[in-house]
Amino acid sequence: MQKRMLGNSNLEVTAMGFGCMNMSFGYGPAADKQQAISVIRAAVERGVTFFDTAEAYGPFTNEEVVGEALAPFRKSLIIATKYGFDMDAFPGLNSRPEHIKQVAEASLKRLKTDVIDIFYQHRVDPNVPIEDVAGAVKELIQEGKVKHFGLCEASAATIRRAHAVHPVTAVQSEYSFWTRDPEANVLPTCEALGIGFVPWSPLGQGYLTGTVDKSTQFDANLDLRADFPRFTPEAMEANRPIVALLTDFAQRKNVTPARLALAWLLAQKPWIVPIPGTRKLERMHENLGALDVVLTAADLRELETSFSRLTVHGARLSEIHMALIDR
Numbered sequence: 001m002q003k004r005m006l007g008n009s010n011l012e013v014t015a016m017g018f019g020c021m022n023m024s025f026g027y028g029p030a031a032d033k034q035q036a037i038s039v040i041r042a043a044v045e046r047g048v049t050f051f052d053t054a055e056a057y058g059p060f061t062n063e064e065v066v067g068e069a070l071a072p073f074r075k076s077l078i079i080a081t082k083y084g085f086d087m088d089a090f091p092g093l094n095s096r097p098e099h100i101k102q103v104a105e106a107s108l109k110r111l112k113t114d115v116i117d118i119f120y121q122h123r124v125d126p127n128v129p130i131e132d133v134a135g136a137v138k139e140l141i142q143e144g145k146v147k148h149f150g151l152c153e154a155s156a157a158t159i160r161r162a163h164a165v166h167p168v169t170a171v172q173s174e175y176s177f178w179t180r181d182p183e184a185n186v187l188p189t190c191e192a193l194g195i196g197f198v199p200w201s202p203l204g205q206g207y208l209t210g211t212v213d214k215s216t217q218f219d220a221n222l223d224l225r226a227d228f229p230r231f232t233p234e235a236m237e238a239n240r241p242i243v244a245l246l247t248d249f250a251q252r253k254n255v256t257p258a259r260l261a262l263a264w265l266l267a268q269k270p271w272i273v274p275i276p277g278t279r280k281l282e283r284m285h286e287n288l289g290a291l292d293v294v295l296t297a298a299d300l301r302e303l304e305t306s307f308s309r310l311t312v313h314g315a316r317l318s319e320i321h322m323a324l325i326d327r
Helices: 033-046 061-076 097-110 130-142 156-165 186-193 204-209 233-238 240-253 257-268 281-292 297-308
Strands: 003-005 012-014 050-052 078-083 116-121 146-152 168-174 196-200
Touching: 033 061, 033 281, 061 078, 061 097, 078 097, 078 146, 097 116, 097 130, 116 130, 116 168, 130 146, 130 156, 146 156, 156 168, 156 186, 168 186, 186 196, 204 240, 204 257, 233 240, 240 257, 240 297, 257 281, 257 297
Parallel strands: 050 078, 078 116, 116 146, 146 168, 168 196
Antiparallel strands: 003 012
């Protein structure tokens, strides 16, 4: 299994991680617990060492599943989790230092571990100075309860302010072939500071695989995409040229669109580590196959030129979720 360093942190992980969220939350009903555990353990058997969860997923149940699934292999793995939501007033935020420390203690128990490898702030809290957040995580690191400090969906300015208090190991934001928000400022900042970058939804919340289209129904009670402007039937139809571009190019490469989309991400920078998630064993194997896809400089130029001629229709998240993004 190929490995990558998350920036200058000396934290080595597999070149592709595993996002565990949708085992419990987000894109449809929760998976059967034993099914979830078996897929996560199959990823370990394939050599994956990097697993991502959060207290907000479930809430809480995803950490419990991940903790149980990974307990037998814990010493050889990197587990990332997140704090920062007010779970009593979700999706309200709470990154007060005392709350961060309470979440850490609860997450350690649910994950059946004595240390959290990466502790991300799930969303930047405008009511708490990022210096205070970084200071709280720094104390947890000094106590041996956390190893590395991470941020999610943070702006370049916030990343710099946090990094000045304690080195940020990784930034996790949505990034994929059709979601390019980090390219303007966040990726250059990560490169300048030696910070790793972890794209969530690297397959465009499933759309880039070609398996989702205007006829797909999303249950508003169980699937976040039901409220996302990019997933209205009209937007999905309008965005078909993006899937067609990936599908046509993938056929020439004799790979699936999902593998091509992940290979494209991997080719952007050597310190980018995507974390696709799935409940299905066959999809997990399909995703890991992207590590064997070689894209030349000419391939990347052609994909970029073709994409530049297209328009992405619809915001990537709902207004409520976009309001939580630090810009």
